[in-house]
Amino acid sequence: MTGRRTHLELFIGKGGVGKTTLACATAISYARAGRRVLIASLDQAHSLGDALGFHFPHDAGAVAGIVNVMPGLDVIELDSLALLEDRFRDVVRLLGADTGHDHGIDIGALDPAESTGLPGVQELLMLVEIAQLAAEDDWDVIVLDCPPSADMLRILTAPPTLLGYVERVWPPHTRTMSAIGADLRRAVLAATMDKIVAAVTEVRDLLGDHARTGARLVTVAEQVAVAETRRIRSAAVLLGLRVDEVIVNKVLPPAPPPTGPAEHPAVHWYLSRRAEQLDAIARLRRELTGIPVLIAQHTGPEPVGVGALSALSAAVDAHPMLGDNPARVRTSSGEPMVRCESGTGLHSVYTMRMPLPVADPATLRLGRVEDDLIVGADGVRRRVRLASVLQRCMVDGAELDGGYLVVRFVPDPRVWPR
Template sequence: MFVGKGGVGKTTLACATAMAYVRAGERVLIASLDQAHSLGDALGFRFAHDAGTVPGITGVAPGLDVIELDSLALLEDRFREVVRVLDTGGGHDHGIDLAALDPAELTGLPGVQELLMLVEVAQLVEEDEWDVLVLDCPPTADMMRILTAPDTLLGYVERVWPPHARAMSAAGVDLRRAVLAATVDRIVATVTAVRDLLADHGRTGARLVTVAERVAIAEAERVRSGAALLGLRVDEIVVNKALAPVPPPSGPAEHPAVHWYLGRRAEQLEVIARLRDAAGEVPVVITAHTGREPVGLDSLSALSYAVRARPMLVDNPAEARASSGEPVVRWESGAGLHSVYTMRMPLPVADPATLRLGRVEDDLIVGADGVRRRVRLAPVLQRCTVEGAELDGDRLVVRFRPDPRLWPR
């Protein structure tokens, strides 16, 4: 996954990296989630987009396929499928006529289009036709919203129509309601698979693309924090369009542009040094400015020699689990009602003032740097109250004490 704000060359680097994988003998698919459709612009051609149809996969070079996912076309296609399934249920309609809705009206429902794109990506992964799937993601704010969509939907469904209620409907005499319950169960299973794929450190990783500017670096730090909170593995941070070194000026008569260039490069080096200090163990990779804008297969192929095509997968499952964003619960001290338990989870907060904690039943709500996650507490912690929390480097530590009303005696 290539994540970054507009203007940092995210799409270009995604294409160049994909070509580097192809050169290493891998079969690669580039999938664009960016509704601006800049993937075709970077490759130098336009994809065919017929209104109301889902664009297909296009081969652009041996071993390299591309697809631009149109979320609205996906919404229209999948919505018609759901209506068709429900119509087969017969029975009473209880005054509900889904067919009366236009699919475009559903675009206002939060997360619907984002979820459909993620589901489509998961299905492409399961097809197993490619060794590497490179995602060109939309701008960072949109991408973070997409990443939170699965947990958001699953949380809503669990509270509005929990599994036991759906099971009762599926076993009831109302055939239409039974079909609806089965459809919702299928949606839940699909979205759960998407969420698990994103959080699987053995299969999925992200590369944050930025430029050597203070504002862009600050955003990259917040994105890294949000990615850690959501359990996404960050492989590296790529600083694009860095100015190359040049000889120092020979004297005061040197052209002013040389002094400007050296001053600008010194500013970039200072920003990069700050980023490396904040990135911790995440590698920071520098990509030099190419001068001319790399557009088209030939230019992108040349750029591919400057990017790394290292494996995106973690071969050791134990290492993948250890590096995941899932909380780790440990007993710290005491016994019985005087016990203290800790829950630790990776959280490299860019701005500690944004850290927020809350408790809703058996879940802990954690928010930081504009991202919020609902974390299901371990059974032992569900019988405890929150004692306190602190940031320990790049980790959040939350302490719990047993609740006398719930603790077994």
């Protein structure tokens, strides 16, 4: 549709916290507001169908299609193995062409199922599929029900990791030479790799586009979950993802206080449990500065099926944040900002400033590999390509400053232009 830019909304959370239910309710609230919505599951447990009370067909060797479950709401469960088998057939057909050259490689002897053991293959295929769906602009918003937190963080690292490996192992100029060479099979392989690089680059750019893509972190009101949520937020920001808000799910609604000593013990347990939840929420709000922490109350019976989720979506609509315009941008860009802090020439001091709300400062690690700065914190690492001026500098120090990492650089006399 001309002029439409599909927005991507990721629901990330620990398994068993009602993440899928909230994703479905939010998608329904968008649809009820007149938006065209696609909800997609990246979780291989396929709990999206369970939440909607709908059985998605998963025929062996077939890529499941998009199903409409209510006006304005489409659903798809992505099967990474089926995607791999479907894409693998095309690669085998291209590389299996008889060119008269025997390179000692029989790619047709490989089984697609074996390739799922390669790190990141399944995740990349699912992300590429999502990026292609977003590029079609048939929907206003795509809501992603993501795998559990640790798995999703690993998925987010897949595109930049693959692109970095390809650039070092088979750089673009070498692929170009292969593509125009006399070896047809090598030329086809180079062309195929260029298509893969283009597709993965599109994924990386979409996930890092703060005007189009954001995430909601779903958690519960427990002290251990609060600590985990802080680490997940830190890791997500480090990886360049826009984090819009944290939703604390299944919070007990308020109840009247006991009227006397004869009150049933269950009432005292309820009030005590709710007080513990409120303490956990207060801690979360203190520690996650700059990000809204929202509450989704416990609904009692589990909402399963479109009807029950539609009722839940009414509460979502009534919330001041949930169901809001998906085009909103609440956080600054995750890209580093570079400026000259003082001095000129060889006496200059440059700073690179990037968002990094580290949960545990002791986990912060910095390294330098050629023109990249390696930043690690809270269990994840990111390669940050340095600006051209910083590539001719040396790291002179670093500090954490109010949710930002500030790295100082001074010119390297050996390469600084004179």
